[in-house]
Amino acid sequence: MQLGAIFIDHDIFNIELPKPDDEVIPGVPWGAVEAFPSPAYWAYQVYAHRLHGNRIDYKLGATLKEEVGACLLGGHGIPSNIGLAAFHHVRGRGAFGDETPPENILLEWLKEPMSVNGRMVKYRFAKQKARYLAAALQKLSTEYPPQSSGKALRDWLLDIPGIGYKTASWVARNWLDADDVAILDIHILRAGLLGKFFDSSLTVERNYLQLEEQFIRFSKGLGVKASELDALIWLEMMSSAATVHSIMGMGNVPHQGQSRNKSKKAGK
Structure with missing residues (x-):
């Protein structure tokens, strides 16, 4: 077990997560909670946002x-x-x-x-x-x-x-607010390749539904809503572009995302 501490005012909340070597889904280890962008890191961020009341409002229209x-x-x-x-x-x-x-x-x-x-x-x-x-x-x-x-x-x-x-x-x-679909843009794709919960041999253009299934299975493994995870990963990956590019530049991730369209989420 590993612990992630969440500080809210003067209170401390500890989040218990599986050990780094345990698997979220077959073949995908949780990783360290402090290691961006490991599965444990994403689980911690979802719980932290919930406790802070920082729900990402992704709806854009009134109709x-x-x-x-x-x-x-x-x-x-x-x-x-x-x-x-x-x-x-x-x-x-x-x-x-x-x-x-x-x-x-x-x-x-x-x-x-x-x-x-x-x-x-x-x-x-x-x-x-x-x-x-x-x-x-x-x-x-x-x-x-x-x-x-x-x-x-x-x-x-x-x-x-x-x-x-x-x-x-x-x-x-x-x-x-659907959890049976996933928005697979460049940010989500990179997170999946870095976290190893996407099959690197698949492409969005040819294998969208297979990658979507992998994302939803991953979210269930973490125990969080797919819609919530999708929105949070997009925001974090988009906000940490320099860090992501640095990690990818080290050769840790195939540059599969080069042919992807840019993010389709305005404010997501």
Whole structure:
């Protein structure tokens, strides 16, 4: 057994975790709790966030239309602050109301300069994303998406042009707080390779569902919610980019993530 201490004001809470050599799941040792980014480290961080009341709020929209729009306008090389700005911009124009705006109107809105961190910027891929957003809003206005599970909603969203497993899983996780899907972006992939809970021979492009299954099995092994773990790993890996790159530069991890899209989670 190993202990991890969590300090809250003048109180100390000890978290008991298995020994470093014990296995979370077959072939994956817990590692030392202080060793970033070991499985024990992730378990400790989840429990620490819970005790501190620092739940990561990953929902972006007030309606499913808005959630789809926010996720669809992010990712694919678009910085999270730009994707969020575009979402708020078109929402302010009325994109997610009862009447679905036509593609040409959405394109006009996405072409308008936006203020981001005190400077005016233009949204990349406005034409492509206007087409995708128009199709998504039309489908959401005329059909009833299943919401019985994350996978059911995810699979329904996959029929929308421009939405693949990653974006569809992002929407499902955010909207339903779902633990049966995973958002496998570059940060999660790197964590999985460093922590050895992902098979390094698999790729997101060809083996998304297999990697997702491995992530969910890993979260169950830790005894935490997949949605909670996904959000926390993303935040920590994104915030520790220099450390992650240093570890990877030492040759400890295959550079499998080079072909991945950049993070699709705005604020995740």
